[in-house]
Amino acid sequence: QVRLVESGGGLVQAGGSLRLSCAYSGIILSINTMGWYRQAPGKQRELVASIRSAYNTEYADSVKGRFTISRVTAKNTVYLEMNSLKAEDTAVYYCNLVQGGSGYWGQGTQVTVSS
Secondary structure (H helix, E strand, O other): OOOEEEEOEOOOOOOOOEEEEEEEOOOOOOOOOOEEEEEEOOOEEEEEEEEEOOOOOOEEOOOOOOOOEEEEEHHHHHEEEEEEOOHHHHHEEEEEEEEEEEEEEEOEEEEEEEE
């Protein structure tokens, strides 16, 4: 069984920074993609950033240049460094793992950016 646990969310002023962490455990295949999604009230869940096993990364246009996704395999952790935060970044952020044709989600962590 795969388990994902997010942490690091909170309240921050516009222009500030936060770092989210996603600790994963269980049976993890060598080929996988991990990502961060977010869902704001009344909106659909959207992809923020993803990272593949070869450390290829992709970002939503809205966060390019401000957010950085990274992973430390030895710690079984994926990070999302968020800088220059804006009010529109306010959402619940979810960690996601896709491997072997299956997807897994964490419980989410709230990020609130005050303007």
